[in-house]
Amino acid sequence: MNKKRNRLEVIRDILEVIRNKSGRIKPTHILYKSNLSYQMMEEYLSELITKGFIREKKQSKGKTYLITDKGLNYLNQYRMIADFTSSFGLE
């Protein structure tokens, strides 16, 4: 059985889902792929927008989410972030 994911892992998973969809994705896909409840997903997406990791784009067919350079940098540096935070009890 998989252990419970921590915050940083959930953020990584959401960003990876968006990146793997060519950097643009609908919220229903995020919900399906990130294995979160709707409420949790909304909270995380709101946090990621505030941090500048993703951008929300409203269209006639609904909204989509795009990953930013800052979000991509987070994914590239994720290993170091995860190692540092777990080493010093910051996760």
Added chain:
Amino acid sequence: MTQFYIIPHWFFGVDIAMELVFAIVAALVAFFSFKIYKISEEEDSKFFGISFSLISLSYTVWATMNLFLLSKISAEIFEFELNNILSITYISALVQMGLFVIGLVTLTYSTLPKRTGGTYYLLAGLSLLAIVSSSLPLITFRIVSVLLLSFLLYHYMVEHKSKKARLTLVAFALLLVSSIDFIFTIRYSLAYVIGHLLELVAYSLILTRLVSSVKKK
């Protein structure tokens, strides 16, 4: 009443070098904490960085104060100078203690489940007030440090059970033991040496953990 650490004469100089090493290690931890904060925007990393910056500054002040004393010991001191030297040393010691305690308070604050500005100012204010108003500031400083480090150690034991966090846990345990040991330095000179050695091991462990977590993979 002002107290001073009793330092073995053969250790004078060695302690300064060790304090500078502690300052450098703490500064490195702070640097990488801020780097992680810049990438992840996680507040815990920011508080960790602020905390270790203050601890680093504290060791820098301590080393500078000891260097100043070392230079005065080797020079001829006139009576009128002695009061100035004691005043400078006393103020520097208060600054050093204040920076270290605020560093620990910041670290403690970052572990709290609910954070409000009021909690931080209350913790910091009470800790500083206890030291400044005490007739035995050195002992009070160490007791406040012991209390804060005990809380941090308990937090690490309960909340962070990963293998990677174990070295940090041991490092905090050693810093706690060294703080207890430093209480006895106003009477026993050897306690000053033991305290520094314990801190050296603690900061070596922190550096080891830091290097392995930030090296390129």
